[in-house]
Amino acid sequence: MSEKKRGNTSLQQMMESFEEACRSADLKLTHQRLEIYRELATATDHPCAETLHRRLLKHMPTLSLDTVYRTLATFAQHHLVKKVQTVDSQARFEAEMSQHHHVICDSCKEIMDFQWGSFDAFSVPGDIEQWGSITNKNVTIHGTCRKCQATQQEVKQT
Template identity: 60%
Template sequence: MAKQRDHNQEQIDAFAQACRNAGLRLTHQRLEIYRELAAATDHPSAEVLHQRLRRRIPTLSLDTVYRTLATFARHGLINRVETVESQSRFEAKGMRHHHLICSRCREIIDFQWPAIDATALPEEIAPWGRIDTRNVVVYGICRTCLE
């Protein structure tokens, strides 16, 4: 448990430094939004984060959560998980990974795929410009939904 707490504090400290580097003020609300997102394992939407945070910060508006997440994503502090649904989902940056999404229940699972990460991209896209990230999103139906 202490090891997890140390890791969480290291992640928060790295986030605080990244905010300073990006010229962003580290307000109480921003810190709590990031802290909640970093603790989440379910890739929550802004609405879900807002519901969770309202217990601790009753005055927090949904608009503030949306704007904060957009700011964090724009500065590369968090990832917006691309899905086919209209509602964006978010995660704190962490180890390189890809996503498996259930088309029925919308559960998102992280997985690692080192072979894809190491594979060279096709040469015909080289003239396009600079590739910053690559992400595989796999859609299917999870075991729970199949049963």
């Protein structure tokens, strides 16, 4: 029950297909790579490299921040993780590779995944099909989450 909500793919399944993908891409299965991937796969937020590094340091005290950056870049090249697009300067990452969308709280910067099947089934405007070849289409919703709404309300009352 304390497992992360994630479609119906278990962590173990993710780790297995990750290892498989590394082998077929000739990426060596180092301790660092396995741990960085596992940390991201179990994260419920969409952490930046620094956050991941901080979390991993607890069990890998010599892990360098550079390795986290380098490894995430390698994973992204091989489509094992995704860089999330944001307006902030620090890049954030996710291991969830299946089709989904993001809601971002502009106040606390929390990012949440959601599914939107009826949007996915929608076809894009005709003029866009002329533009080139499309690899994916995603929705980003911006707003203020309930938690932050409550906090801001308190501030007003002060």
